[in-house]
Amino acid sequence: MSNKGELKLVEKEYVVGLIALPNAGKTTLFNFLTGSRGYVANWPGKTVEVYTGFVESDGKKVKLIDLPGIQSLHTLSKEEELTKEFILGKKYDALVLLVNIESLYRSLYFVLQVLEVTNKVVVAVSKLDTAASRGIKIDVAKLEELLRVPVVAISSLKNIGIKELMDKIITVAENKHKGKGKYKLNYEILEEYISKLMAMGEERGIAVRLIEGDSYLLDRINQDKRIKVEELRKEIKKRLGMTPEEYIARVRYEEVERIVKQSVTHTERLTKGKTFGEKFDDFILSNWVLGTLTLLSLTIAGLFVIFAINTGFPLNWILDNVGLSNWATFIENYNLGGLISLGFSLLGNDLVKPLMLMLNAPAWSIDLVINGIIAGISAVLSFVPLVYMINVFMAIVDDSGLMARTSVIFSKISRIAGVSGKTIFPIGISIGCNVPGVLATRILEDDKERYRVMLALPFIICQARLIVMIFMLSAFIISPLLQTSSMLFFYLLSFVMFAIAARLISTIKTYRSEGEELAVELPPYHSPSWKVVNWISWDRSKSFITKAGTVIFPASIVLWLITHIGMHGYTTIPAQSLGYVLGSWVIKVFKPMGINDWQLGLALLSGVMAKEVVIESLAIAFSTDNPIVAVRALHLTIPQTLSILTFIMLYVPCIATLAVIYSETKNLKFVLLNLFTEISLALVASYVVYAALSLLPL
Amino acid sequence: MQTLAEVEEGKSVRIVEIMGGYGLMSRLLRLGIIKGAVVSVVRNRGPVVLRFGDSIFAIGRGMAMKILVEEVVR
Numbered sequence: 001m002s003n004k005g006e007l008k009l010v011e012k013e014y015v016v017g018l019i020a021l022p023n024a025g026k027t028t029l030f031n032f033l034t035g036s037r038g039y040v041a042n043w044p045g046k047t048v049e050v051y052t053g054f055v056e057s058d059g060k061k062v063k064l065i066d067l068p069g070i071q072s073l074h075t076l077s078k079e080e081e082l083t084k085e086f087i088l089g090k091k092y093d094a095l096v097l098l099v100n101i102e103s104l105y106r107s108l109y110f111v112l113q114v115l116e117v118t119n120k121v122v123v124a125v126s127k128l129d130t131a132a133s134r135g136i137k138i139d140v141a142k143l144e145e146l147l148r149v150p151v152v153a154i155s156s157l158k159n160i161g162i163k164e165l166m167d168k169i170i171t172v173a174e175n176k177h178k179g180k181g182k183y184k185l186n187y188e189i190l191e192e193y194i195s196k197l198m199a200m201g202e203e204r205g206i207a208v209r210l211i212e213g214d215s216y217l218l219d220r221i222n223q224d225k226r227i228k229v230e231e232l233r234k235e236i237k238k239r240l241g242m243t244p245e246e247y248i249a250r251v252r253y254e255e256v257e258r259i260v261k262q263s264v265t266h267t268e269r270l271t272k273g274k275t276f277g278e279k280f281d282d283f284i285l286s287n288w289v290l291g292t293l294t295l296l297s298l299t300i301a302g303l304f305v306i307f308a309i310n311t312g313f314p315l316n317w318i319l320d321n322v323g324l325s326n327w328a329t330f331i332e333n334y335n336l337g338g339l340i341s342l343g344f345s346l347l348g349n350d351l352v353k354p355l356m357l358m359l360n361a362p363a364w365s366i367d368l369v370i371n372g373i374i375a376g377i378s379a380v381l382s383f384v385p386l387v388y389m390i391n392v393f394m395a396i397v398d399d400s401g402l403m404a405r406t407s408v409i410f411s412k413i414s415r416i417a418g419v420s421g422k423t424i425f426p427i428g429i430s431i432g433c434n435v436p437g438v439l440a441t442r443i444l445e446d447d448k449e450r451y452r453v454m455l456a457l458p459f460i461i462c463q464a465r466l467i468v469m470i471f472m473l474s475a476f477i478i479s480p481l482l483q484t485s486s487m488l489f490f491y492l493l494s495f496v497m498f499a500i501a502a503r504l505i506s507t508i509k510t511y512r513s514e515g516e517e518l519a520v521e522l523p524p525y526h527s528p529s530w531k532v533v534n535w536i537s538w539d540r541s542k543s544f545i546t547k548a549g550t551v552i553f554p555a556s557i558v559l560w561l562i563t564h565i566g567m568h569g570y571t572t573i574p575a576q577s578l579g580y581v582l583g584s585w586v587i588k589v590f591k592p593m594g595i596n597d598w599q600l601g602l603a604l605l606s607g608v609m610a611k612e613v614v615i616e617s618l619a620i621a622f623s624t625d626n627p628i629v630a631v632r633a634l635h636l637t638i639p640q641t642l643s644i645l646t647f648i649m650l651y652v653p654c655i656a657t658l659a660v661i662y663s664e665t666k667n668l669k670f671v672l673l674n675l676f677t678e679i680s681l682a683l684v685a686s687y688v689v690y691a692a693l694s695l696l697p698l
Numbered sequence: 699m700q701t702l703a704e705v706e707e708g709k710s711v712r713i714v715e716i717m718g719g720y721g722l723m724s725r726l727l728r729l730g731i732i733k734g735a736v737v738s739v740v741r742n743r744g745p746v747v748l749r750f751g752d753s754i755f756a757i758g759r760g761m762a763m764k765i766l767v768e769e770v771v772r
């Protein structure tokens with residue numbers, strides 16, 4: 001027995017990286033090879049999630065790492081940078097470079113770049129099953145001869161070439177590939193400069209990248225070398241009349257064209273005329289209004305269903321307005337989120353509480369367990385189905401090819417805020433809930449843009465804030481016309497604030513992107529694979545529980561402490577708690593508007609936890625069961641109501657949103673910047689609203 | 699000489715010059731669009747949709763107006 005165990009220990013495990021441009025079919029291949037048993041974890045020292053899985057082939061063990069998709073070695077995000085570091089770091093036994101059969105030119109260009117750095121590579125041409133309908137045929141042997149590394153053509157969906165791929169991976173990992181030497185591209189005029197850098201001790205591949213002006217590598221060489229490289233680059237530019245990167249790109253493209261010419265033959269396309277996808281593109285891309293309406297309705301329909309299932313919103317509101325208030329109540333109570341909360345509240349009040357009473361537990365501990373701990377767990381878990389379904393939705397939009405189209409169509413509007421068209425998704429999702437909205441910013445490929453959006457996103461009014469809005473409006477404003485126009489005003493305001501915040505933050509250099517304009521690839525349409533979509537969405541939801549949950553949960557305990565601990569220890573009377581002190585302090589900010597109730601101050605403070613709590617907390621503070629009585633007890637005038645609502649709509653969305661922003665960035669400074677921006681802009685806006693309304697005869 | 703934004707749909711052109719800073723250039727380079735490349739304009743209303751090699755790209759009009767091209771006779 002023990003012998004066997006020892007054998008296991010010495011057994012070699014090959015480390016293999018899976019690398020491709022986005023959309024090449026990497027996730028599908030990984031899922032097929034590892035049979036959905038891959039696990040996701042942060043890369044050591046990074047906030048980037050990487051999938052790892054194990055595959056066995058002929059008794060050999062392969063540790064497969066699914067690295068983030070990379071557009072180019074000119075990286076824009078920490079994900080892309082990680083993939084680049086992995087390639088340059090060479091701590092692997094083999095790389096699988098997936099070549100997308102649908103964009104051979106771009107894929108091969110990337111392959112050439114990688115081959116310059118390493119030849120521990122297997123090239124896999126993906127989606128072979130679509131070759132016939134696209135009218136192309138690939139000569140694998142020829143490609144292998146030209147690239148000097150093993151090449152296979154595969155289809156992960158149809159299980160073609162997978163065994164061969166594994167065999168070739170092992171061949172490369174064991175250094176058994178018999179090729180005719182290393183691939184080398186001749187850069188002609190540049191060769192003498194490359195030699196100069198190689199004489200200084202750089203590998204050829206790195207020398208080429210340095211001449212290309214690779215800022216990542218330039219930052220990592222010593223001063224002397226950097227000066228030398230800059231000199232050489234200037235010289236080349238003068239001599240060629242173009243930048244070295246342009247020249248290099250041109251040489252590579254000419255090579256790609258030669259390769260394609262020799263290894264790809266065009267046959268007759270199976271589908272005659274335009275495909276459905278091409279017709280659909282004609283339809284949405286030719287007329288901006290039609291395109292916008294089509295994609296907007298698709299997005300709204302998808303999100304509508306998801307939010308109705310999870311939170312009841314906005315279906316409940318619609319049902320209520322068409323007179324079906326019984327149905328509305330039903331949906332409000334029996335949506336997924338509601339059921340989870342109900343479950344936990346039953347668990348707390350009907351099981352844990354009696355049990356603790358029986359054990360003579362002190363009152364404070366029962367309160368803490370039920371309203372702090374169990375409520376905290378419930379707060380985390382009630383997000384999970386929503387996060388899962390939003391993940392499914394986003395995966396479908398992304399894999400189908402619709403995402404790129406949305407980016408194009410909405411770029412016109414989104415440019416107002418200096419962000420790309422895809423931002424429509426984080427925004428749309430945030431109207432339901434900011435938490436999955438923040439998670440959805442992962443679709444943005446430029447990190448700087450992602451930070452800009454994350455800073456602006458909390459201004460989007462979510463469902464919880466809508467509830468507070470409706471409550472306060474109906475408590476203090478009688479005219480339905482004024483109610484409706486106030487609601488419209490707040491939504492408009494939130495979009496304006498989104499744009500202002502996004503623009504404001506781009507004045508900070510760290511968050512400014514190189515170019516804001518639209519430039520995207522439009523991949524062919526695909527019907528996504530349900531198996532892959534489901535797997536990846538579950539995995540992301542699980543990682544949400546651990547990552548965001550570890551922040552949301554303690555935060556809810558802290559908030560419980562504030563409202564239940566006072567000068568004399570545990571208390572159930574808010575006026576004796578720390579919350580009273582803090583509440584009186586917070587409300588001072590609204591003195592200019594003539595609002596002085598500490599109860600409102602405390603409610604605003606609790607609102608940091610979740611906006612649903614604002615009303616509830618008012619009720620507790622005014623010691624009443626009836627929330628409408630509590631709200632009316634504030635005796636607000638119309639300008640006061642609208643001004644305080646402006647503040648509530650815009651300041652900190654909730655602790656969960658801040659928690660995901662933190663877990664996505666691991667950057668406390670950024671979270672604080674977020675808090676500061678939200679609170680200060682919310683204050684300014686509420687002052688302005690009050691001042692403007694006071695001038696009006698309302 | 700014309701800009702990419704002025705090219706008729708269906709025509710093929712060669713990119714002669716990319717006017718604009720490093721930002722614009724590197725964004726296009728990320729997609730593999732470089733000086734000297736021959737692209738064909740698929741759609742030219744709103745954003746410019748072009749085919750380059752076997753891929754389709756969409757670029758903003760403002761960007762397209764900064765790209766000088768010459769017609770390629772086939």
Ligand SMILES: Nc1nc2c(ncn2[C@@H]2O[C@H](COP(=O)(O)OP(=O)(O)O)[C@@H](O)[C@H]2O)c(=O)[nH]1
Nearest residue numbers: 022023024025026027028127155156157399526
């Ligand atoms: N026909 C076909 N489609 C595939 C194959 N592999 C992936 N796809 C599709 O290509 C799209 C992108 O795949 P995905 O695995 O998400 O690519 P990734 O971005 O590289 O992870 C999805 O719509 C997949 O369903 C394949 O072998 N055959």
Ligand SMILES: [Mg+2]
Nearest residue numbers: 023026027069
């Ligand atoms: Mg993927």
